[in-house]
Each structure stands twice: as C-alpha cells, then as structure tokens.
Amino acid sequence: MGSNEALQMLLPIVKVAKQLLIRMCNLTNKSCEMLADVLRSKSSTLQELDLSGSHLQLRKVKQLCLALRSEDCNLENLRLNGCKLNEESCDAVVSAFNSNSASIRELDMSGNQLNDSVVKKLSETLKTQKCKLRVLRLRWCGVKQEGFRDLTTALQANPSHLKELDLSMNTSGDAGVHALCEVLNQPQCRLEVLKLNKCELTHDCCSSLESIMSSQSSSLLELHLRDNKIQDAGVERIAAGLEKAHCKLQVLKLCNCSVSVKGCGFLAAALRRNPSHLRELYLNWNHLINLGTNPLTELLDIPDLKLEKLDINSPYLVE
Template sequence: TERLKSVIVLYRLSSCGVTDEGCAALASALRSNPSHLRQLNLSGNKLGASGVKLLSDGLKDPHCKLEKLWLSDCGVKDEGCAALASALRSNPSHLRELNLSGNKLGASGVKLLSDGLKDPHCKLNILRLRDCGVTDEGCAALASALRSNPSHLRELNLSGNKLGTSGEKLLYDLLKDPRCKLEKLWLRDCGVTDEGCAALTSALRSNPSHLRYLDLSGNKLGASGVNLLSDGLKDPRCKLEILWLSSCGVTDEGCAALASALRSNPSHLRQLDLTVNKLGASGVKLLSDLKDDPHYKLQILDF
C-alpha cells in the first residue's frame, strides 16, 4: 500500500484471492493524503460483507478520490449494498462508475443501492448490474432513484435480468421523464417482447429523448417487435445512434421496417448490429444499399 500512496492511478486485482484483510489494506490506501488511486478492479474476489464494508468506509474518506470501482462476481449482497449506498451519499463522493455485475443483489439489494442513487451527493454516471437478479421490484426502485433531481446517471446495464413486463414499463416510462438523462441502456437477454417494444417505442418518441445507445440483443422481438421499434426510430425526437439487435429473430420483414425508418429524415442511427438473425438476401440488400448511400448516416452495419 505504500506504493499505492504515491504512484498508482489504475489498479487491477481481478481474481487475485483478495479477502477482507486485503480490503483493509486497500481502504487504508484510499484514505491516504494525497491518494492517487482513481480506478480499482477487484472483480472475481470473494470479498464478503466485511470486505465491501471496509472498502466503502475508505470511499467515504475526504482524501479518497476513487472514480471507478469494479466489484463484479464478488459475492456482494444486501449488507454490501447498504455499505456502498452509504458511501455514495458521502460528501464529496468522487465515484463515477460502479460495476456490481454477477452479484445476486435481488430486490432488497437493488433497493438499498437505489436509495444511495437518490442522494444529491451521489455523482455516479455509470452503473453496471448485469446478472444481478433485478426484477420488476428492483426496476421500480431504480426508476424512482433516476427521477431524482438532478440525476447524474448516464449509463445503465441491466442485461441478463428478467425484468418482466411491468419492470420494463417502469424503465421505459422513466426514459420519458425530463429529469432522466440516461444515454446508454443495455437490456441484453432480458426477456423483452413485442409488448415491451411498444412501451419502448413510446419512450423513444418522448421529448427530449437523451438515449443514444440501446442493446436489445438476445430478446425474441419477432417481426411485430421490430416493426414497433422501427416506428420509434422514424420519429424526429428519437436521437438513437447505436442499436444492437443481435439474436432477436429479425427477418426480411424486420429489415424492411428498419430500412424505412433509416430513410426517415433525419435518422441519427450510425451503427446497427443484426448478427445471428435469419436474414435473407433481400433484407441484407435493403440495408446495405442504405449504408452505401452518402445521404444517410449509417456507417457500421453488421450481419
């Protein structure tokens, strides 16, 4: 930790067998004056509740300037979420990115974390909760937190969580809220269907819509879902620039709907991923012609 006090800006200790004892040493380094540590990756270490609490105590210290913390697959549960939420409320909180993917937080853990996000001292920009057992109850807590004024969160990853129709709707309603400034949203493998696409389309038409990046890969949207989504892309209020629809059951019919949306004026979409879909020659040609036409903004097209 003496070395940490003087020179380290980025420290990677993923899957290194770090325990609560190691967390105590790191927390001490975070409290040092001056502390140069800005990014810390502890993913894949079984830190336990005591380890996460020690780290969180370090984050609260006014000397701590940590901006990015990765704790994916660290066995974080309710108690750890409570400690982290307390750290997010500290003044000043410098943390801008938090990765808790692969921890089974469940509804109670997500609610505790959301309480931290509501606090005006919390300046978190990026939150990654992939495969965390987030359900509709967790979505309700997150949506409430992101409506707080002001909300600093710009990127949210909820991939691999079975949000349910009601959970999805809560998220999409949130996107309509002018206080929500979310720009990037990952919903890969979340069980989104055509019903969810209808609510999402309504959100994409909201004014103003801040969303620029959307990943819906691994959801069985089908023709009706893609048609609905395309209707949203046509709206001039939609500012989406990057759309991932890998393994979504897109067919030639979906390609035609997407091509029609991309011809709308103006279409902001620059990148479209349609890998692992059953596309025919006609669908591929429709979109490829658009990509090759200088009148349209599409630059990257993956089949």
C-alpha cells in the same frame, strides 16, 4: 510472488496512480488492508478501482468499505463485477456508497446477487440530490420487477445525472421497461445508454421504447436489446421511432431477437426516411436470408446515410 508481496512492491506507484486494476486476483486480508490504507490516505490520487473477478470474502469487503466511507477517499469509479459477493457483502458496499455517493461516479456490481432490500437501499441513495452517479451497472444481479420499480422511483426523483444504466440479464419483463420509459420521457432525464440484454422482453415493450426514441427531449444514444424476443412486431415499433426527426439514437443492438427479413425491411425504410443519426446496427444471430437480398444492403448507396457498422452475420442465413 503472492498478492501481499506484489502489492507491497507496487505501493509507491499505487499511492500516486489514478487507476488501479486488480482483476481476478486472490487478494488476502493483508492486501485488502494495504489497499484500504491507500484509499483513506489524504495524499492518494486513486480515482478508479477495478477488482472484477476477485473473490472478496466479507472481511475483505468490510475493510475496503470502511475506507470508502472516509472523507479523504477520492474514488470515483468502483468496479466489483463478478466478485462472488454474498448478501451481507453487497449490503456493506451499498452502505459505503451511501456514505460517499457525492464522489462516486461509476458503480459496477454486476454478477453479484443483490436481494430486494439491497436494491431498495441503493435506490434510496439514488434519490438524493447529493448523488452524482453517472454509470450504474447491475448485470445479472437477480433484480426482479420490484427492484425495477425501486430503481424507477429513484430515477424519477433524481433523473439528471445518470448517463448509463445496464440492467441486462435481470428478469424485468415488459412491465419493468414500461415503467422505466416513463422516467426517460422526463425532460430532465439525461440517460444516454440503456442496456436491457436478456431481460425476458417481448415486442410488447417496444411501444414504450418507440416513444423515448421519438421524444424531442430524449438523450438516448445507445439501446441494447440482445437476447430478447422482440420479433418483427417489436422491430416495427422501434423502426417507427428511428424514422422520427427527433431521434438521436446512434447504436442499436438487436442480436438474437427473433428478427426476420421482414423486420430488416422496417429498419431499412426507417433509415431511408432518417439516415442522419444511426452509426451502428447489430442484427446478428437472427433468422435472416441471403445477404444479397437483405433490404438493409440496399441502403449503402444513400448519400446521407451515416451508418458505419452493419452486422447481420448469422448462423441462420439461407443461401
């Protein structure tokens, strides 16, 4: 059965559904027309649309974007992860988001190549007070330092709504993180989840991350830094933030960050001083030694320790 026939059969359900997941499907133009009709319908209750992994050519994207612009569209979550969108398609999506930013709460355009002009247009919308976006995912979107600066400027203008920001697999470098942390230090910033996996970061950015973790006004609960060269010098700064009384961090991911047992010692010391917040710690794929002599395993007898998951599994373990 083709996508047209399948969607036609499901239309009565789609029209009353709140969530529609059509991942990795070869949607035809006709299927996109039917879906667009649902989105612009006054009676539609659809709030979440996930088309991740579907190859959406420009014509199909434009059909959906016209519906997104409609005042009757109630969509809150839009996921277009890995849809092979070209520059013009990305521009169409962002333009549609600009028209309906008051209702969209989650936008995922990961795995599509956004150029600087598209990121800038997206950032301009984020600046406006009508924008209520809570989750923005731009993994592997070709965002460079200029794009990071545009997004940082946008968050400075409107920092109070965004809860999760994923910029993983973009080449921000340490400079991008330093600028971003200046925004996160604002008292009105409510960001809870920050993902910067594989962003070509070094230990140099960790002093800025420490200041966020130590800040009384910070809302940060999760920090993801996988696949960066953080090294022990960077872990020492992060550990300094963890031990502060104001630190609220619950999840810390440092997988494949060139951390040795020395870095584990910094983290262990920090958790002895402040054992009450961190729930999950990931250090797998680092250069660690035998589990029995890792200083982190000595924390298990601390009564106030709230750590629920400790992952130090690594192919580099030395017996």
